[in-house]
Amino acid sequence: MTEGAPSRAIIRFAIPLILGYLLQQMYLIIDAAIVGRWIGVGALAAVGASSSIMFLVMGFCNGSCAGFAIPVAQAFGAGDYRKMRCYVSNAMRIALVLAIVITLLTCFLCDKILQMVNTPADVFHDAYVFLFLQFCTIPFTIAYNLLSGQIRALGNSKQPFYFLIASSLLNILLDIVFILLLGMGVEGAGIATFLSQIFASLLCWWFIKRHMPILVPTGDERNFDNKRISILLNNGIPMGLQFSITSIGIIMLQSANNALGTVYVASFTAAVRIKYLFTCVLENIGVAMATYCGQNLGARKLQRVKTGVNDSMWIMLAYFALTVIIIYPFADEMMMLFVNGNELEVIDNAARLMRICNWFYPSLGVLVILRYSIQGLGYSNLSMMSGVMEMIARCGVSIWLVPSLAWTGVCYADPVAWVMADLFLIPAYLWLMRRLKRQLG
Template sequence: MVKNMTEGNPLKLILEFSFPLLLGNLFQQTYNVVDSAIVGRTLGADALGAVGSTASVQFLVLGFCIGICSGFAIPVAQRFGAGDLRGMRRDIFHSDVLTAVCALILTVVCSIFCGNILHLLQVPDNIFEDSYRYLLVIFLGIPFTLLYNLLSSMLRAVGDSRAPFLFLAFSAFLNILLDFFCILVLKMGCAGAAAATVISQAVSGVLCLLFIRKKVPTLQLEAEDRQFRADRAVRLFAMGAPMGLQYSITAIGSMVMQASVNALGSIYVSGFTAGMKIKQFALGPFDAVATGVSTFSGQNYGAGEEARVRKGIRIGVTICVIYAVLMGILMIIGGRVGSLLFVSADEGAVLDAAAQYLRCIGFMLWLLAFLNVCRMSTQALGFSGRAIFSGVVEMFARVGVCLLAAPHFGWNAICWADQAAWISASCYIVPTCIWCIGTMRRRRGKPADLHQEVD
């Protein structure tokens, strides 16, 4: 359902928009958890480590895919808020073309260099083969990842977060069923877990496409909208690429972190994998609320409503801080118990490593309330370059801890690398976001300056 967020109670609008996103994130993380649980419980701790050893490079590549799709949706949300539906549909067409090109390039390059990437990550020899098979299948599924994320981003840009959630929920249940089938029946091992994920992603993407064609005339393109213009494509790519690069730059730090963990041996790789799965599950609400605030900010920027943008960001930060405190306590107290989802009770060393990692995360989780909401709002206001720099700051902080402290303090340093990155990035992005909102006064009456119509 298309929803205009430039009118009405901001808290209600953000919560109504964010709730389906939250459920979608929870479903997505649930099938990620089930995926890892099935691998760890049926194939063993080494297989779990094989899947986990590829997490950072998946974040690098798939994060870029998610980022560019979210970036392409920014002008769509702004034009929708400004009532420029003709320009909005032209932006959608050019986004489709750019996404198809990115899908082709990323799939070919990543598949060819899959083995080299794993060597760069220092994946232990005893899990290398399983890691390679898993990652290659994930790379071959990049087009389906882009399909779902582009279409769901467009739906959210016009205020519909419910439909993408329903399709994602369906694919989550499908993924669980396919996990059991591919791993336990077909005996495909780690590659089976990846195949289940790719097939499920493809189904959710196709469902989004069919839904738009039948139910969302606002997003349906006409013949006059399908006229390719290089200057418009360049302008759109300039919006999408920085957001994709932000994810990727952040992921570079995660890759260095993963390499540092891999160098510590398979016990810490498995412990890190279990801890990361729980952390990713816990981060879902931050992403949901931040996306809700981002869409709210984008539409209200298009309408020139500075006061509503400020209020929306304050509401988003408050919601996330309350959640962070509660979830942080759970991670501190129950991290070891939660890790039993992925590792059997007799793997004591692995459980200890996972529990320590989660305790350290729990103490500083509240930082993400400021980092995520302010960064995504900065992007929604059209300052993608400033938002990407927060990713650069985050990367350098995480890399610095891993390269300088990990050789001396080992696992203890790894457990505090994320927090160092969050602190550094927050110190930059929070005042930057405040400054970006202030620029709306100077642009009042001409909110589309960054996205002028191309005739």
């Protein structure tokens, strides 16, 4: 990603990422549609009641793994392959510890977590079963994100996409078998996710061993290295905490929304599934920028970093125009994927949230592009502060707007959070570019 037109390099790298996450979101939509239409609105609410908790936990895991890939990308861009493999081996050590600790803690506290977010009593049991099975999946989610992040750090975003296709298709197939044929309910959805994540992580491991030996540590490259561990933690933990801090606000918002009742929980679940389908494109333009900026910083091409950020903004705005054409007229029809047409209140609530958030997608685009660019440049602590701004905004909405405006307050939570984060990220990015220009001469 250090040669050629920046816009083409970014698009070429981002497309497999976007397609992969679109496929993943399509799986989540199909999963929710199967649960909502064939089991019922209560089951849909049970699956969605803990979505903010999963964002907190999985966000920390995925963000940390993405951060661990940044030193790998920088070393690759600088052509120091031995150093790169030292990072790979030490990242695996950290990931193993995280997987064990987080899985044990979350499984043990599952019941208390659902009580904390005001899960409605009528869906509590199903929500517990689903969440517990999701927590059991954590080690394999970490393995997939760590290995796929290392593959992408070398500029290969296609293979993780192919593995997502395979695991998502397996997940859908298992959903059909466990839920529709065997009648296992939300338990079937949880088991399907568990098995498909194992499959995805094994595919990544096989590919690296077979086709990317440059990533496989040998000899003393496998040794524990305190300096490398420190650098990896300084990149990974702030990125993980950024998602976790953001999630605190999301948890408070979901808790406030859960208190409104099962209909609103189902509405939130349906809207969020479709919203993520659209916003994952923006998110992955940002993910592409982390690798792009990391490699170009390693190659000492700061002007190319700046050009890439500007080009990604134009790409984002073009995508925003496309989403308006799709979301505004068809939001109601999208919600009917999850519930029967007679569930008018759920459909109306969910469609309203989708339309309101859609107008603020440029704010989200600026947020993810600048956040991931700053991370790719090695300043994860700085980008973490944008997560603090999002948390403060969502907490404020949960405390003041939701009690007074009910569902309307929920609809404006994300837009307020995105704008608040931008107010920090824009000056932070400008300051950082001036700083790096002085350092690189």
